[in-house]
Amino acid sequence: MSDAGYDHAAVERRWQEAWDDADAYRTPDDVEDPTYVLGMYPYPSGKLHMGHVRNYTITDAYARYRRMQGDDVLHPMGWDAFGLPAENAAKERDTNPRDWTFDCIETMRDQMTAMGFGYDWDREVTTCTPEYYQWNQWLFRRFHEEDLVERRDAEVNWCPHCETVLADEQVEGEAELCWRCDTPVETRELEQWFLKITEYADELLEDIDDLEGWPNSVRQMQRNWIGRQYGSEVDFEIEGHGPVTAFTTRIDTIYGATFFALAPDHPISEELAEEDEEVRHFIEHEADPDGDEPNGVETDLTATNPATGEEIPVYVADFVLSDVGTGALMAVPGHDERDHAFAEKMGEEIVPVVAPEPEDGEDPEAPDVDDAAFTEDGVLVNSGDYSGLDSETARERLTEDLESAEHATQYQLRDWGISRQRYWGTPIPVVHCDDCGPVLVPDEDLPVELPEFINTTGNPLDAAEDWKETTCPDCGGPAERETDTMDTFVDSSWYFLRYVSPGLEDAPFDLERANDWMPVDQYVGGIEHAVMHLLYSRFFTKVLADHEGLEHREPFTNLLAQGMVQLEGEKMSKSKGNVVSPQRIVEEYGADTARLFMMQAAQPERDFDWSEEGVRSTNAFLARLKEMVEEYAAPRAAEDASGEEPRANGYDGGKDAVASYVDAEIDATIAIADAEYDDLTFNKALRETQDLTRTLRQYAEYTEPHAETYERGLSAVVRLLAPVAPHLAEELYDELGNDGFVVDAPWPTAEVDRDYVEKRRRLVENTREDVRDIVEVAGIEDPERIDVVVAPEWKYDALEIAIESDADNLIGELMGHDHIRQQGDAAADYGQDLQAEREALERTLGPDEEYAALESAAWLLEREFDADVRVVYAEEVDESVLKNAEPGRPAIEIED
């Protein structure tokens, strides 16, 4: 045989055309509840990379598997088509973002088709078209009506050179430079639009518990991101400034609060800066919220500790962050590490007020906090009436007793600022009127379409004067359009709903159908979206459930975060120059090879190394399989054509023991592969499939195969491979004489369960290994004859009795059975073995099943040792041979 491969280009082209002609991947609108399989839609950057190929091969394979199982399947694709790179590319190439984006889409769509991904292209969604983004605007209005939109000042990253806001990810390194022009980034206060995701913080957090089809890592990341913390808010009176609220999770330590600290941008700090030179100097020059060292300056103010009544000094300190808690904190150096460090630096008092839980009967002893804070819960000391309480009780009591104190919950999650000072996004549908302020564009005037692109340094929308000038929808007076566009995460927060009814003109999605079809059954994408995209999508889904009648509160039932495709342990990246181009692989080896190699290389969620060697051997495997099928099918087809009696040329062996072995292996493979496909562990399913292929080849080499059995095997292999290598599978399915597509073929079925399959295989494997052991250890040069002897029936009975029995004396119980007792010493010996293994006993196959399994596998021994092999029942051999025979372990006699 050769490793020359096969003409993959011809095969792939042929079936891609056939699928296209037959509209094979169309999902009609009237199906009831299709299995919804979705890969995260890509940003159309120009070319597919290996990450895309892996992502979409996973969804495609799963979609095809479900379909062969008889499900209706929804498997759409679309484009996350807005975003800054298009603007940059347009500038570089002197074109415009729209043309550039559509070029990229076309290229990538062609590449996807070349990969054989079976999408319903009639449902394609492209977010940069007004037909799509009008619904972003409509949703913005709806959110606004439900009081989920807010306009307020926000600090943003601003590049003065590019004149635009940068996302946090676009600010690079410690020095905080713009990713494109290396200009130091500034912060600016800008009026921004926010979506109030924090209104849903509790539900978003609590529902994570029910997302059992999601990886734990993603669930945990979302929990951390939302960051809910229970604590208390309590007021400290600052002379001349009234009560100042501080948030704390440790109000039990309030007796140890020896100073108070304010964020540099706390309103009181800013007031102080106006008259206090030192404070101003600190705020303007020394405060470094990013530094490791806690810095601060003492003010002339004092605050009253509401628990002790003591006056404590007030600092302005840079480790106090205005967006954490209330931007003011009570500092307890005895029980907080950071406060401790700061107190040491400033020479403030450090008082222990919580002691470690004492041993029974002993009094709590205040810990030594001179060198380090004691940060755990314990028993209160030095805390007036509260001394002696445990931390938890003390927190409850103090929150109740202190007049200004109340329970409070803090979240790390912030509202979602969606304003972007960029061109290539959804225009925020707002008009600014001098008299009326910001006014939302009414529904009937939507969409607000993007004007022509203007190549300018700043925001092109700002430069589009004609577009910008408009009239106020409320008063009719002159007004200006909002020139900010929406974060592209808005687009992706609901695109999975648009696929349900992509062309719908009077709503973002068909509610009834969405209720039937949603949620997405299997979502697949990169871990980099663990928080943002997946959290925003959950948020949108919940809002749509509350206000638009969607009957689902979570968008994605099962989530798979796929691993990376690496090269020599490193992430592929352009800058490292270690990128393997999918295009090249497809040209050289074909799409099926690329897909099969990827799916068998590792479990989908794991990283794995690309290996050219692996790709070649995968390609060789497919070529060999093709040859096998052709060798079998071609002569039959020729005979059919010539009108002669069909005769399986060279495949007219009988349905003998070997055939039954192969038959059992076919069943075993199907049973295992089926379960593994269900789990998306394609690598294991494919390993089994390749093993079966090898078994079939061995079969054909060893003997004249039984045509029916052989064909059943080939047919099973082809269909088990079809989800992953669809083109070649179609070709071979066709060659095997089937009508219709393998895409629509029924998934092979097997009437065996895995437990049986595994017992049978283990018996055969163990027996073969035992024979090898004996031959080697006994130094048998050339075995003439091998007898494999199934244990006598009474031993199976004894085993069964032993498993069922809970008697102390097993041997006694066994001897209670006449037919066992009659075995005399043999029964006693075996009984002792059973007694010794008592706790570990397990049912084996029955004697006849074992006989059949061994008989059908005898050819393997014959072939390996070139010896006569007999499988026999116990009755046929001498008693002395039988002492080693047990259920699950035949006696072996070798003669040389």
Next chain:
RNA sequence: GCGAGGGUAGCCAAGCGGUCAACGGCGGCGGACUCAAGAUCCGCUCGUGUAGACGUUCGUGGGUUCGAUUCCCUCCCCUCGCACCA
């Protein structure tokens, strides 16, 4: 620091209470086929062993159990996420 996930034979990597000296792949060794190479196929790949055995292994040290690679605890190391979060 907090949280999550990991550490398995030369390498990659399954297993997650007994079927485990531990699936599979790569690499290495030997054999079949071939004039030869490649491909394919068959074995071996912790140690000892002239009949299927025994001994020592699954990051470290303990524990639970008749029995632990699998469960619990301690410590060490790796990867990821969050982090001066009150």
